[in-house]
Amino acid sequence: MASLPQTTPHVRTAVLIAAGAALGAALLILLLVGSVVAAAGFLAAGIIAGGAVIAWRTLDAASTAGPRAIDWDFARALAEASTDAVAVTDRAGRLVCANDAYERVFGGFPTPPGLPLDEVGVAALGNAGRAAWRDGSARADRLATPTARVSVRVTRAGDEADMLVWRFVTTEEDDLAETASALIAGPTGDRLGSSGIMIALITPDGRIRAANRVLRVRALGQDGGETGGEGGGGDIAGRDFARFLITDSRGLVRFEREGLGGTPLRVVQIPFVEGDDAPVLVMLLDDEEDAPAVGASAAAHVRSLVSLMPFGMALVDRDGRFLQMNTAFLRAAGVTGAAPPLYPGDLVVREDKAAVADAIRRFAGGATHSSDMAVRLKDHPDEPVALTIAGARGLGDAAVLLSLKDNSEESRLKREVAQATKMQAVGQLAGGVAHDFNNILTAVIGHCDLMLMRHSPGDSDYDDIQQIRTNSNRAAGLTRQLLAFSRQQTLRPQILQLPDVVSEVSNLLKRLMGENVRLDMTHGRNLGPVRADPGQLEQVVVNLAVNARDAILAANPRGGGTLSISTRAVSSAEVRQMASDILPVADYTALVVQDTGAGIAPDVLPKIFEPFFTTKEFGKGTGLGLSTVYGIVKQSGGYIFADSKPGQGATFTMYLPVHAAPAAPRLAPPKPATRPADLWGTGTILLVEDEDMVRAVAERALTRQGYSVLTAENGEIGLQVLEKNGRPDLLVSDVVMPTMDGPTMVRRAREKYPDLPVLFMSGYAEEQLRKSIDLDNVAFLPKPFSVQQLAEAARDVLAGR
Template sequence: YEIGIEIDSETRYYHINLQPLKDVEPEDRQILMVVSDVTRQRNLEEQLRQSQKMEAVGKLAGGIAHDFNNLIAIIRGYSDIILSEMDKENEFYDSALEIDKAGERAANLVRQLLAFSRRQILQPRVLDVNQLIRDMEKMLNRLIRENVELWFRLDPNLGNIYADPGQIEQVVMNLVLNARDAMPKGGKISIATKNITAEDSVFIKNKFMTRADYVMIEVCDTGMGIKKELQPKIFDPFFTTKEKGEGTGLGLSTVFGIVKQSKGYILLESELGKGTSFKILFPKVDEVIAFARQSIRLNHNLRGSETVLVVEDEDSLRKMICKMLTTNGYKILEAANGTQALSVLEESKEKIDLLLTDVVMPGMSGKDLADLISVQRPGIAVLYMSGYTDDEIVHQGILFPDTHFIQKPFTPEALGKKIRETLKASNITKVKS
């Protein structure tokens, strides 16, 4: 049989085998006891079970993500168009708004499913974590209640990390929301940052971690704490200690997925009645932050007069995208696949400024189409879109640093901003060349 014994705040597991010895006198009866430390084996088995569970859910999430994202994009796109053309006094305005809100919730749910299964498409860059947290301060203060204090302790000499800024923001926000919910009567939340070197004591306690230099984000609360027996389950998808209807059980599993996909670690320390601490460690990088693209993101003028070739095999989605762009002043050419797009290109004598293409299509991929069109129309800007997961996008050879990409589902505003960003970056490249 097996027993668990707590030694120095760590549970060790031992397998005990009892065997009576034969060929001895009855009055000298003896028993052989063999005790084996099976802690490492138990931990490896648990890691394997967790990995298999995440892989199974990941395959399910990845399988439905493409179709769901296309449908959500259509729902959100048309609801945004309706709302933009409708007065708030209209009797149907609130109904259209509820459709849009439902679409947003559905999009968030798909994103969370992909995040914890580590299939979310990341667009990483070198980040100053301190600056990212400072930029979030106002938003975080709005999320917490008046009886909760928010403290910041940011290391002024903090290193940089290579990660998707939107995903790191989601990690911090989810942990702060989790801390807030753990303190219904109020308390303190602290967000701290710190450099961790390869010699740090954290590696002694957590031997599974690779010794290296990390940047740590720690979120602590003075809440009710987490029961020890529940701690191994808190990162499981759909596990929640909240009342029915108060949580999806995806908050911490989303954090776990993002951290793991970004090659980081997440450590939990919690004590009943005293509070909880989550430490997130991301590999430190030596690269400096590139500011070249910052100015592009500041341009929020969504209108344009350029000509855009839209290539999308989902008819309803293509029509919605064309309506979005036409409304904002763009001239539109459309095609349902790569072959049709090449025919449109051959028949059209006018300048085409941007190719907006789906990545995965029947017959010819968006990447292959873009390569062909770039030869015929040098200097054309290319923006890829997809509802598939990162595995498929990487397989198609899309996610290079200078590639412009937008994940489905998107809103008209998000698409408008991305198009302006792509066109401006293309113009900058032409000037430099």
């Protein structure tokens, strides 16, 4: 329970004075008046006044008390309980607390982000600090300190969120090196030394990080940890390892201190941590030809050391059979069950068995160097892994050392990066194809419109022309799908509720599902509003529902199945529990589409969002349905995931971030304005278009509506036409053109004619061009367009709409 503020000496003095005054006044009244009642009244009034003084001063002290002080000694004691380096900075960027581990890692108490790091590390640390002030937490990985690599987690904390807590964790590679150093310098190293095994951990620059006692004695003449002195003692740590060794004319290695008459040494380099800056584990063994073999005791020590290694290692005998595999090796190889493999070749696919067997036979026969080879394991043949092979002598029956790294996470990240790169490249290609195709369709649709003006229904050619126009519009829909996939379509986002979108298409979905597929729709409570294009979201729901229906009917044509569509709220706490590498922590509204079909095969699941990929029969699918869904969701700022197991149906989950602003009231859609049938206009229009076929159609269309049309092939020629003919009533221009594009031409033209109205047209989406056409008093007409759409757009711009 919090204690109230205590009375100060000034308060106590005031109380004593008030009490004395009250008592004196009461005695005076008693002497003068002789009334006990009146004297008691004066005494009571004095007591009340004193109590008022106490209350006032107490409350005043409580109200003026400052913020609760932080006990930094207690905070430091908490920080010392952690083995990680911990520091706390305030809003002004001052270091207010740090533990001893922080001092050891950074050689003192520097203030983040000004730590002894390289420029990249300091920049990454600064970005993490700014992100933590903004988002509450942030992290930065693999920062190079003078002694190790660390990862940092920065968290905003404090009653008023005015502190940053910096927690630095040593990365896995340095943890492994620390573990190996402790083993070498401790009792394990002594046990190996008692069997004649000398072992050292060497830094990337060739200096000794740790060595066991027997190696120190052989290299220095005595234990380097006991006495100092050049050549005769001193700590061996930090000294150049190669300076202790010499090589004779036959290539035999000996200790320099023992000279050429010393015992030859067998140098074994044990595969350790990946990377050019990783330490190296080296074993030295006496290599006398007539020396006795290492006994069972030494072999047991070696096996103990292998089992303790945190990286995957295995020992193989001269016949190529496994002698020992540690836990990390079994995990990396994907070995499960009670019966481990007998030969290394049993771990790999059939095509790699011969290569592995030959390499092991070569190293067992005396090869001295180590070698890395890429192999494919039987459990996951699509992911090559690195197998390191090195020869070993003096280890009893062991002749070969194997090392296998568990790189499943690395392979997964590589696949995701490759997939993202491929999708981005295909998206750019799709956007370019759609742009060029839109130009062609504009010409086809425009010529059809012009021919239809010369024919009436019933003519022999009218139906053919109408059919061409209909097919052209279908092709235009295909280009819109390509733009949706490449996230380059024009969106009209609104603040809306997902259940309203599903309700809008519910009747259509019931008709699409047919009689054999039952449609279930449920909606959660407290759903947050989202900001998206309602028309595009309806397309997402329809595409997912149609795919689910086809999957259900393919699995059970007669019995059918059930399609479930649901919406629910997903809090940031739930997202945090998911621990997803893709989905950022935030509040979302989710749409879940689930079917009871046959499911998606595991080899097909990673490809379903790729363009033109389809499992349907030839001619029954374009392969753009799910890729369009993916593009719409990503362009709307959301995420979509597919989950399926064969025979158990498929589930598609779309996450759209909750919009911060409150949802606007849903209004009835406005009735379309009735346009006059007469699109006749007057005035001069300058038409700038680099595609000849589009320019010809647009010129004829505008001329038929009564306009006087001037044409130009690009922006430079358009400026020349303006200079020659003066200000037109309207400038109609393509956006992307060679030599000079449309926006640059408009900016030049408006230097002379500031109020010149402009109508841009393009086969690219307006959203993609928004930065370049960010000009006042401009309109946009997407391609492909019809003759009537062009005439209406020109009339609206001239009318000021």
